[in-house]
Amino acid sequence: MKETLLEVKNLTKSYKTGKTRLTAVNNVSFTLARGETLGVVGESGCGKTTLGRTVLGLLKADSGQVMFCGEDVTNKKRHPHRSDMQIIFQDPYNSVDPYYTVEKIILEAVQDKDKVDELLDKVGLSKDEKYKYPHELSGGQLQRAGIARAIGMHPKFMVCDEPVSALDVSYQSKIITLLEDLQQEEGIAYLFISHDLAVVRHIADRIAIMYRGKIVELADTDTIIDHPVHPYTHFLLSAVPAPFSEQEEYPVISGRQPNEQGCVFAYRCPFADDLCFHTEVPLQERSENHSAACLKY
Ligand SMILES: Nc1ncnc2c1ncn2[C@@H]1O[C@H](COP(=O)(O)OP(=O)(O)OP(=O)(O)O)[C@@H](O)[C@H]1O
């Protein structure tokens, strides 16, 4: 049994806009071992970024707990493990100062200029690149600079928030391979966020499937792929698109919001019956290391 690095317990985060409150992360719990990769997969708007940022303390949780290296770091901006927890972002151009050269971007993490060259080498950028500004680099090159800045802190844990989805398909696997190599060398644990199960299955040890703020299934990657339980996981795995695209309105029965009561997926689920709409559906263990939140399966 590997040592637990991160433990997230019943984490909830909501946003208030006008009179409405949206629970973007709803009672989410998971653990992450040292050097392990947990993939978080779900469609746009299901709460992946909110989860990652709340775990890091960049957003304030409504309730729940984040334990890191055995210490409670919930909602703490400053704590002894701050630099051990890093993030790389979906859009590399939006995550760096456009007026900073690559060298200056990386110097945010390390004070020593010699270290910059070392890090550039590590992420596969040439030394010529360090005097360039973000707009002079490709998305992939800039993402490498962002990765260099993050690993310059020697983190134990990194949230990778859709790190390849803004990149060319031909470049995606190169960045994934880089992240895998860095994990091998440095023993970093990843929370790897993506809407694309095909990307995540290659890098993740375990996968959490998220729907409307909740984890609906959590298991080893092979189990999720070969023996999925939750109907939503089936949808993600099948080539057939889910009955409603993410842009479309969700059907709402008798004015209730889909996640107010009952199963969060019931409104899209072909197997849902009355019970599914009205009963709280917890994430329950089905077999060893395999949990799902479904009353039917
Ligand atoms: N600052 C905010 N204020 C209000 N609502 C927000 C805010 N940020 C996110 N939300 C809402 O919270 C929900 C979850 O958003 P989040 O960005 O975490 O989703 P996501 O899974 O990362 O989506 P994507 O795949 O598009 O990045 C969405 O419904 C979104 O509209």
Ligand SMILES: [Mg+2]
């Ligand atoms: Mg996001």
